[in-house]
Amino acid sequence: MAMPEENQNEVVQEGDPREPHAADEALHNQHDAETAEAALRGEHIAGEDLSPRQKAKKLRKLSDEDLVALAEQAAKAEHWLDVARRGQAELDNTIKRLRREQQEAARYEGSAMARDLLPVIDNLTRALEAGAKTQDFAALYAGVELIRKMFIDALARHEVEPIAAEGTAFDPAFHEALMMDTRADMPDNVVTAELERGWKMRDRVLRASKVRVNKRG
Numbered sequence: 001m002a003m004p005e006e007n008q009n010e011v012v013q014e015g016d017p018r019e020p021h022a023a024d025e026a027l028h029n030q031h032d033a034e035t036a037e038a039a040l041r042g043e044h045i046a047g048e049d050l051s052p053r054q055k056a057k058k059l060r061k062l063s064d065e066d067l068v069a070l071a072e073q074a075a076k077a078e079h080w081l082d083v084a085r086r087g088q089a090e091l092d093n094t095i096k097r098l099r100r101e102q103q104e105a106a107r108y109e110g111s112a113m114a115r116d117l118l119p120v121i122d123n124l125t126r127a128l129e130a131g132a133k134t135q136d137f138a139a140l141y142a143g144v145e146l147i148r149k150m151f152i153d154a155l156a157r158h159e160v161e162p163i164a165a166e167g168t169a170f171d172p173a174f175h176e177a178l179m180m181d182t183r184a185d186m187p188d189n190v191v192t193a194e195l196e197r198g199w200k201m202r203d204r205v206l207r208a209s210k211v212r213v214n215k216r217g
Contacts, residue, residue, distance in 0.1 A: 116154040123147045155199075163198035165191050165209040174198060174205060179212040186214045 048058075127143040134140070155161070163174045170177065170189050181192040191211045198209030 113154070113158045113160075116157060117151070120147060120151045120154055123150060158201070160199060160201045160206070163200050163205070163209045165194040165198065165211050167191065170211070170213045174200070174208055175211045175213075176208040177213045178210050181212050181214045182216055183214050184216060188214060188216050190214045 123143075124147050127140065127147060130143065131140045152162075165175060168191055170191055175191060175198070178195055183192060186192060190213070191209075192214050193212040194209055195212065196210035199206045
């Protein structure tokens with residue numbers, strides 16, 4: 001009986017095409033394991049509490065394969081030790097660089113605010129020069145008021161703001177009471193007047209407000 005044509009031409013593949021690679025990997029792993037085991041024998045001798053001469057005598061009794069394996073392991077250990085040393089050196093250099101950058105940043109921390117205040121100083125100088133040449137008090141006052149506003153705006157860009165005082169409840173975290181009032185038209189423990197303006201930067205008080213506080217009884 002004749003076989004079907006497709007069966008006659010069929011090529012039977014045996015095994016997984018990846019098996020040669022898997023076999024090579026298995027042999028490689030086996031070699032590494034054997035090398036490590038052979039090196040361990042030499043390491044065991046090196047770790048014994050013996051004199052150098054006695055250790056050398058025992059090492060000479062090892063097979064050539066064991067000695068080669070021990071040398072290979074020593075070379076690998078030296079390689080990774082060198083890698084660790086270089087990594088530690090790079091880490092130390094990075095830490096030193098970051099510290100230098102941090103110190104440099106702290107040294108010039110206020111430079112941005114100083115740059116914003118320079119135009120205020122320029123305009124204040126111009127106002128003084130103009131005031132020396134004129135008797136127009138109203139114009140001089142307007143110029144100084146403009147400079148004051150520039151100053152406050154420059155501070156605000158760096159989150160430096162005045163502390164609210166007059167008409168607010170007295171808060172020892174933000175206010176410093178210098179005088180007392182006994183006003184009947186205002187609640188007790190309320191700031192009646194601001195004697196010197198206080199300032200804060202974000203949530204930190206730079207200078208507390210000096211105030212008068214109402215005490216009715």
